Amino acid sequence: MHLLYLDESGHPHDPSTQFFVLAGFAVFERSTHWVEARINPIAERFSPHDPSAIEFHGSPMYSARDDWSGVAPADRVQALVDVLSLLGNAQLQLRVFASVIEKTTVPQDQILERSFEAVAHQFDQYLADMWARRGDAQRGLVVCDKASYEQKLQALSSLFKHKGHALGRLRNFAEVPLFLDSKASRLIQLADLVAYWIFRYYQSKDPRGFQLIEPSILRRGNVRVGLATSVTPATEQALAAIPPHKYPFPNPTVGVAAAADRVLPG
Secondary structure, three states, X not given: OEEEEEEEEOOOOOOOOOEEEEEEEXXXXXXXXXXXXXXXXXXXXXXXXXXXXXXXXXXXXXXXXXXXXXXXXXXXXXXXXHHHHHHHOOOOOOEEEEEEEEHHHOOHHHHHHHHHHHHHHHHHHHHHHHXXXXXXXXXXXXXXXXXXXXXXXXXXXXXXXXXXXXXXXXOOEOOOOEEEOHHHOHHHHHHHHHHXXXXXXXXXXXXXXXXXXXXXEOXXXXXXXXXXXXXXXXXXXXXXXXXXXXXXXXXXXXHHHHHOOOOOOO
8 A cells, every 4th residue: 555645835726826735645544654754863963852743844943833833943944844845755655746837837626636646646646556557456545744735635536536637547446545634644744845935946946845845756767657747838848947045954964864774574
């Protein structure tokens, strides 16, 4: 079983933003413990006696709100870098999936459906490829923040599985999406950071987090297939012309980077 943890950034009906992002990562079921085990020590820096009280949440970390109020900018940035650097852990084999929609390119009432369709289709193909290439029969399950569009996504998943969608039919899903409280799930929190920093790349033209995420976006051969976009030519031109950021991110903490290369128990 592979689990696809998803979260969104932006909102289809918010006139103050141009983009809606649905994004996250897929992980093999037996690796979820090891992802959490690598994130918890980062939380301990800020709450040694109760690390579970710290939630890694993109917007509050960036703007020093909620759990992150009063935390020095350098410490917030280092924590973010250390968490996102886990995407590059060769042993965990995390794969990023995302849909980015510039809201002027899609009717407002279709944005969520189109986003979920694109991400679910590529995740389904990812599972199908395991069977086609290695004879490895894997099922998939989508796990979302319970604050997301629960009823809508469950209905879409059932519809796509039984009646199909514009890109085909979901054939490898074990169940409709499940919803968890992000406070209780480090993996949902990682999905939140992925969605938020992809959103910042498109909305604010801030490439720093995206540069950590991009190498883990699913590829088929040399083609990047895990990121589906519907954006205007003007946006594509703006992204191509982004200058280096005035405040680049630091490297991951040495201990975190070393842990990412250790072989996991079977």
